[in-house]
Amino acid sequence: MRVNENILISSLTTMRLGGPARYVLEIERPEEIPDAYDFAATYNMPTFVLGYGANTIGHDEGFSGAIIINRMHGISETPTPDGINLTIMGGEYWDNVVEYACKKGLTGIEALSKIPGLTGAAPVQNIGAYGQEIADTLESIEVYDTASHTFKTLSHDDLGFSYRKSILNTTEKNRYFVISITLHLTPGQMEPPFYRSIEKYASDHNIKDFSPQGIRAIVSAIRADKLPDPLEKASSGSFFKNIYLTEPEAEIAEAKGYPVYHGKDGYKINSGWFIEKAGFSDKLLHGFRVNPKAALVLINESAKSYQDLAAAREEIVNKVYDIYGYWLEQEPVEIINPPVKIPGVN
Numbered sequence: 240m241r242v243n244e245n246i247l248i249s250s251l252t253t254m255r256l257g258g259p260a261r262y263v264l265e266i267e268r269p270e271e272i273p274d275a276y277d278f279a280a281t282y283n284m285p286t287f288v289l290g291y292g293a294n295t296i297g298h299d300e301g302f303s304g305a306i307i308i309n310r311m312h313g314i315s316e317t318p319t320p321d322g323i324n325l326t327i328m329g330g331e332y333w334d335n336v337v338e339y340a341c342k343k344g345l346t347g348i349e350a351l352s353k354i355p356g357l358t359g360a361a362p363v364q365n366i367g368a369y370g371q372e373i374a375d376t377l378e379s380i381e382v383y384d385t386a387s388h389t390f391k392t393l394s395h396d397d398l399g400f401s402y403r404k405s406i407l408n409t410t411e412k413n414r415y416f417v418i419s420i421t422l423h424l425t426p427g428q429m430e431p432p433f434y435r436s437i438e439k440y441a442s443d444h445n446i447k448d449f450s451p452q453g454i455r456a457i458v459s460a461i462r463a464d465k466l467p468d469p470l471e472k473a474s475s476g477s478f479f480k481n482i483y484l485t486e487p488e489a490e491i492a493e494a495k496g497y498p499v500y501h502g503k504d505g506y507k508i509n510s511g512w513f514i515e516k517a518g519f520s521d522k523l524l525h526g527f528r529v530n531p532k533a534a535l536v537l538i539n540e541s542a543k544s545y546q547d548l549a550a551a552r553e554e555i556v557n558k559v560y561d562i563y564g565y566w567l568e569q570e571p572v573e574i575i576n577p578p579v580k581i582p583g584v585n
Contacts, residue, residue, distance in 0.1 A: 240274055241265040241310075248297030248574060251289060251306070253355065253469035253476075254539055256548060257297015257574065262305040266330075269311065269390070269418050272383040279305040285577050288416055290357035291332070293469055293476055294364065296573045298545045303576050309359045311418065314339060322425035324378060329359025329417045333366075341451040345424035347376040349451040350434070352458045355469055355476060359417040363407040364570075365400045369458055370434040370502060374400035376422045382415040390418070402483055402504065403570065429454055435500065436461055465533040473539035474530075475571040478552075479510040481535075482565050497563075510567050511535035513559045524551035 242264055248257025261284065264275045279286045285304035289295060311328040314336065318324075323345060327336050337352045350369035360366075361373045362380055379394050393415070399406045407415060428450050432438070440446070440457050448456075467474055484492060489499045489506035500507050511534035514520070521531035526542025542548060556567045 240267065240271040240278075242278070246306075248301060248306075251308075252292035252295045252297050253473060254296055254548075254571070255473040256299075256539070256542070256545055258299050258301030260302040260304075260306045260574075264305050264307045265310045266307060267310045269383070272416055272418070273388065275305070275307050276383075276385055276388075279307075286413070287574050288359075288413070289574075290329075290360035291355055293355035294360065294571045296475065296545070296548065296571050298573065298575060300576065302574050306574070307416070309357060309417070319423065322423060324421050324423050326419055326421045327358045328419045329357060331358045332356075333358050333361060337455065340422075340424055341455045344426050344451060346427045346429060346451050347371070347422065347424040348373070349429065349454040350437070350458055352455045353462045353466075358420060362398060362400075362405055362417065362420055364403050365405050367403070367504075369437055369461075370429070372400075372504070373420075373422075374398075374405075376424055378421045378423045380420045381418040383418060384415055386414055391415075403480055408572070434502070465530075466536060467530065467538055474536055477533075477535050477570050478537045479514070479535045479555075479567045480570045481510050482508045482513075482567075484508070508565075509535070510559075513563050513565060513567070514555060517555070517558050517562055519555055519558075524554055527551040529555075 242262060244262055245259045246263045247259055249255045264278065266272055266275060276286065287302060287304065287306050289306050289308050309329040311330040313328045314331065315326045316323050317326070325340065333356045334353055336358055337348050341349050348371060350371040351366060354366055354368060362377055366373050377395050379392050382391050382393055384391050437454065437457055440461055446453065446457065466476065469476065484499065484506040486506060492508060493499050497508055498512055514529065514534035519529045520534050522529050523540065525547040526540060527548065528538040528540050530536035530538055537551065552569065560566055
């Protein structure tokens, strides 16, 4: 385990905001995980598990505890009757995993190409894009349980997946440290109908190859055009979640002329559509540029403070609600110091 002191959170997250973390602990082997939590407990410090930092926002005051980062690497294969189980260590960069699977002609995660982040974070918020999500292929995860101080295996059904959610970021938030994940992938390709963006790109470019490599190429091109590389332009990817609707709500929205997408995971509207129609596209708000090609992305051009982000977020959320009646929900999580306990008060 590598122990680092007073590291700026802005240097660990792609939005590039945040003051110093008291400690940053880098885990290279599973047996170091209990040591990291024991280290934090010794000094009565809170912990925060951080991956690549692409879906995380830091605060100006920093973090008074220990940020723990998974640096464990490796991919192993286990043949199954109809495909392959891939077990991937949580410190692997996610897009490298997608590339690995696509080169082997395995379908199931090709539409998740170019999502920045580490593999260990994938099941936490059930990452998804263009009609696929990690819950579609995930068999199990290996974790360290900080409540029982034991190593465990959690199955797909244990994780309570839903849109951008699992028990890992809701009911059991901060309890488990993800060591590795196991995916079940099969030879073949995605079946139509494809996500609207994929259909349009394939039609516009006369593409007929929908193999895993072909879909990966399409998705990579779409994302490169619409979504800035967070290493080149500071951002957190999709800052706002899409809006999911019940069937009656979808009917009402369609009657109003809103673009409702009908997919296997239900009815939804791209939040970026509301942001764009509300007049925010390419607008600079408190140092943040609303991405003109994908309005649910905020690019940090000059902001140095979390307060700037809060002001930009409030302006967008309030105006969209005032015009359309939908509350936008932030997707990135935030590193926040726990409240100070005052004896006799709390």
